[in-house]
Amino acid sequence: xxxxxxRWGELGLLRDVERAAGRCFRDVxxxxxxxxxxxxxxxxxxxxRAGAAWVAVDxxxxxxxxxxxxxxxxxxxxxxxxxxxxxxxxxVGRGLLEHLAGEARAVGAPALTLTTxxxxxxxxxxxxxxxxxxxxxxELSPGLREIRAREAAHGLDRWPRVCMRRTL
Numbered sequence: 217x218x219x220x221x222x223r224w225g226e227l228g229l230l231r232d233v234e235r236a237a238g239r240c241f242r243d244v245x246x247x248x249x250x251x252x253x254x255x256x257x258x259x260x261x262x263x264x265r266a267g268a269a270w271v272a273v274d275x276x277x278x279x280x281x282x283x284x285x286x287x288x289x290x291x292x293x294x295x296x297x298x299x300x301x302x303x304x305x306x307x308v309g310r311g312l313l314e315h316l317a318g319e320a321r322a323v324g325a326p327a328l329t330l331t332t333x334x335x336x337x338x339x340x341x342x343x344x345x346x347x348x349x350x351x352x353x354x355e356l357s358p359g360l361r362e363i364r365a366r367e368a369a370h371g372l373d374r375w376p377r378v379c380m381r382r383t384l
Contacts, residue, residue, distance in 0.1 A: 217308055219315040222269040222282065227260045230271070230282045230298075237298040244336055246375060255296075260284075263295075270315055272299075272308045283312040285319065288359035291381070292320035294330040304338075313346050320384055327383045331363055334376035348380035355379075 222230065234254035241249040263269035263284045271279035281299035285292050294316055299309045313328070320328055330348065332339040340350065356364070360379050367377060 217272050217306075217311050218277075219270050219272050219312060221267065222260075222264045222271050222279070224261065224264065226271065226279050227257045227264065229279050230254070230260055230269075231257070233279065233282060233300045234296075234298045236300050236302075240301060240338070241336070246333075246336070248371070248374070255284075270312065270319075272303075272312055274303075281308045281312060283316055285316055287323075287325070288329060288363065289357035290325060291327045291329045291357075292316060292323070292325045293359070293363070294328055309342070310346055317382070317384055325384070327381050329357075329360060329379065329381050331360070331367060331377060331379050333372075334378040336375075340378050340380065343380050343382075346382070348382040351379045351381055355381075 231254040238250050238252065238254075241247070260269065268285045270283050272281040274280050280303040281297070283297045284295040286295050287293070294313070297309055297312055316328055328348070330343065332343060334340045334350075344350070351360070356379055364377065364379065367373065
């Protein structure tokens with residue numbers, strides 16, 4: 217698996233990957249998440265232009281997964297990791313996380329952070345296997361508290377959410 221920066225012409229493909237990956241939420245009683253629209257091409261392009269969007273590609277250089285990141289309180293915040301289900305359980309997501317860890321180290325960020333669903337098997341339990349630890353509410357930085365407030369306003373708190381950190 218190779219990871220590289222996203223190209224402008226691939227932004228629509230990222231939306232397709234996100235829709236396919238999102239369908240898995242239907243199987244765990246989260247149909248609203250499965251039906252949630254991916255980020256728009258304009259929003260994805262903002263990440264691409266900032267150098268904060270990467271794809272994992274197959275042998276033909278076609279994106280099969282992607283990751284987006286933001287700088288939050290000095291850390292690299294994993295905004296999104298999506299893997300097409302046809303490529304699940306092959307280490308693609310872990311490879312993207314390792315790439316993000318390398319990007320974080322390159323800019324001197326001490327950690328990766330993220331927010332995710334606490335009880336979905338391919339969310340918090342998966343990230344724990346990748347070296348992330350759950351943060352208690354009192355451990356949240358101002359930026360993470362702001363992200364959680366936006367998520368709550370979007371209705372994501374209907375299911376338990378958690379903030380996580382992986383020290384680098």
